[in-house]
Amino acid sequence: MTSPLRLVVRRTSDVDLPVEVSTRIPSVLDAVHESVEVLARHAFAGLPTSPECERLRNRLKTLLCEALANAIVYGHREDPAKFVAVRIEVETTLVRVHVTDEGPGFDPSAVRPPLDPADLEQETGRGLLMIQRLADDVSFNPQGNSICMTLRRP
Amino acid sequence: MGFTATKDKGGVMVIQVDGQLIVGNRQELKQLVQEAVDHGEKKFLVDFAKAGYIDSSGLGALVSISKKVREQGGELRLAGLNEDLRSLFELTKLDTLFAISDSAEKALIAF
Numbered sequence: 001m002t003s004p005l006r007l008v009v010r011r012t013s014d015v016d017l018p019v020e021v022s023t024r025i026p027s028v029l030d031a032v033h034e035s036v037e038v039l040a041r042h043a044f045a046g047l048p049t050s051p052e053c054e055r056l057r058n059r060l061k062t063l064l065c066e067a068l069a070n071a072i073v074y075g076h077r078e079d080p081a082k083f084v085a086v087r088i089e090v091e092t093t094l095v096r097v098h099v100t101d102e103g104p105g106f107d108p109s110a111v112r113p114p115l116d117p118a119d120l121e122q123e124t125g126r127g128l129l130m131i132q133r134l135a136d137d138v139s140f141n142p143q144g145n146s147i148c149m150t151l152r153r154p
Numbered sequence: 155m156g157f158t159a160t161k162d163k164g165g166v167m168v169i170q171v172d173g174q175l176i177v178g179n180r181q182e183l184k185q186l187v188q189e190a191v192d193h194g195e196k197k198f199l200v201d202f203a204k205a206g207y208i209d210s211s212g213l214g215a216l217v218s219i220s221k222k223v224r225e226q227g228g229e230l231r232l233a234g235l236n237e238d239l240r241s242l243f244e245l246t247k248l249d250t251l252f253a254i255s256d257s258a259e260k261a262l263i264a265f
Binding site for chain 2: 029030031032033034036055062065066068113115120122123126127129133
């Protein structure tokens with residue numbers, strides 16, 4: 001990454017986990033991996049190292065990858081001057097991940113993943129399908145440029 | 155994170171995915187396979203036993219390299235997918251496109 005990621009971490013004094021982690025990420029695909037790792041590390045800093053929590057971590061990372069890649073590629077056309085806003089809220093029973101881009105938005109109901117046998121060799125178009133599977137709940141704002149993905153904590 | 159490629163005694167290129175196969179490193183995998191195909195390699199095994207997560211760009215990269223290998227008359231197999239990763243292949247129906255084995259050992263026998 002060309003510039004270090006600036007995170008805002010909000011905590012309360014009586015719990016190990018942060019309440020909220022937020023940042024803005026430049027629209028560069030090479031920055032996605034490091035951003036995802038840093039965000040997951042801070043959001044889940046107080047989580048135990050059980051297999052269930054490891055699975056939750058990997059689900060969170062996959063969801064962040066998908067949502068960030070979509071925002072960067074489709075929302076921003078990889079314009080590095082545009083930023084993707086990420087906000088992760090950690091509550092006692094669930095984790096909410098908000099990813100918002102500066103683009104015009106899209107209609108998620110119009111997305112058709114390549115599931116027909118004739119389309120299986122397409123390289124793209126599976127991101128939203130994966131998000132819908134990996135998150136326990138998914139919603140968009142009316143404009144379609146902000147996604148909220150909810151994960152239940154084990 | 156990254157990919158480790160070794161050639162087994164049966165001539166199979168075994169590529170170990172270490173950590174993740176995602177939008178940020180998929181080009182590295184595509185390049186690695188392309189170079190091996192250019193050198194005449196025909197048999198490929200991608201082992202996910204040490205992989206944590208894959209995103210849809212990673213799946214797309216696998217689709218792409220499997221096409222390349224097949225066009226050269228070669229064969230690509232996948233192995234070592236944990237339950238979560240396997241379920242993503244089933245969700246996207248890519249389990250019907252790839253030959254998937256439980257472990258690298260079983261995949262190597264199948265070549």
